[in-house]
Amino acid sequence: MEMPSEARSTGMGPGASEPPDPAQLLDLAVATVRAAAELARSMRAEGVRSVRTKSTETDVVTAADHAVERYVIAQLRERRPYDAVVGEESGSVNGSGSPVRWILDPIxxxxxxxxxxxxxxVSLAAEVDGVVVAGVVRNPVTGDEWTATRGGGAFRDGRRLTGSGITDLGQALLGTGFGYDAARRRHQAEVLTRLIPYVRDIRRMGAASIDLCLAAEGALDAVYEKGLNVWDHAAGGLVAEEAGLGVTGLAGAGPGPDMVLAAPKGIHRALHDRLVEFDAAGGP
Incomplete structure (x- = not known):
């Protein structure tokens, strides 16, 4: 798959002084993800192959996960050879003198x-000195694409996103997800059972990056989930944050494995406090 000419940038080597431009990083991310998404879609049309399990018998990985990840890493290394890359399936590729780290969830x-x-x-974010500054999430089936740069706003198909204006938790439609470990799922289900009387309803889409983007555009009012890795929420979390949502953990913590909560300011505190009360960040 040929990369568009406008994405043919070269990473700055050791000793470079100018900070990377988030807009240029986003351009590269978008071009790479569009081609990667088409690869994922075409492989799915041909049939899923080489299905294996990872952490549990329900945690699956396919040949397409690996193929998409190899493609994205190769494109990034060709155009920005000094950057680091971390992917869900292959782990980390070390950088060399660059402050940029790419964070990838291939599927x-x-x-x-x-x-x-x-x-x-396909979700891809660019981090500079430990801060996510650009991100793109694309659904290969529908072509829906969400993008953001830090300080530059969040967009879907050219439309700026501002999240939900909801102020009553009781009217909130929430997105969430569940881990693969049985004990963790049991704890998450117990939290959900306690929480659901206090909200409008719950949706479980099965892709955290899309959940966060849906919250950014107000199709969901808020999202919470325990157990997310950095590749699950780096790009989608930036989209949500740039749409005006508070993207946090619980009890003063930042978003991370214990909890990712993305909610508009009108309900963030109320939802946060319920999740703390129900020990949503606890359990296995």
């Missing part, structure tokens, strides 16, 4: 991909 929602459900995404 977020692999179970949906396996079953032919049209809710999965």
């Amino acid at each position: 977020d929602g692999t179970v949906n991909y396996l079953y032919g459900l049209p809710v999965y995404a």
Whole structure:
């Protein structure tokens, strides 16, 4: 797959003084993800191959996960050879003197991909000195694409996103997800059972990056989930944050494995406090 000419940038080597431009990083991310998404879509059309399990018998990885990740890493290394890359399937590729680290989920929602459900995404974020500054999430089936740069706003198909204006938690439609470990799922279900009387309803899409983007555009009012890795929320979290949502953990913590909470300011505190009360960040 040929990379568009406007994405043919070269990473600055050791000793470079100018900070990377988030807009240029986003341009490269978008071009790379569009081609990667087409690769994922075409491989799905040909049939899912080489399905294996990872952490548990329900945590699957396919040949397409690996193929998409190899493609994205190769494109990034060709155009910005000094940058680091971390991917869900292959781990970390070390950089050399560059402050940029790319964070990749080649197929977020692999179970949906396996079953032919049209809710999965290629997610790619660029981090500079430990801060995510650009991100893109693309659904290969629908072509829906969400982008953001830090300080530059969040967009879907050219439309700026501002999240939900909701102020009553009781009217909030929430997105969430569940881990693969049985004990963790049991704890998450207990939290959900306690929480659901206090909200409008719950949706479980099966792809955290898409959940965060849906919250950014107000299709969901808020999202919470325990157990997310950095590749699950780096790009989608920036989209949500730039749409005006508070993207946090619980009890003063930042977003991370214990909890990612993305909610507009009108309900963030109320939802946060319920999740703390119900020990949503606890358990296995």
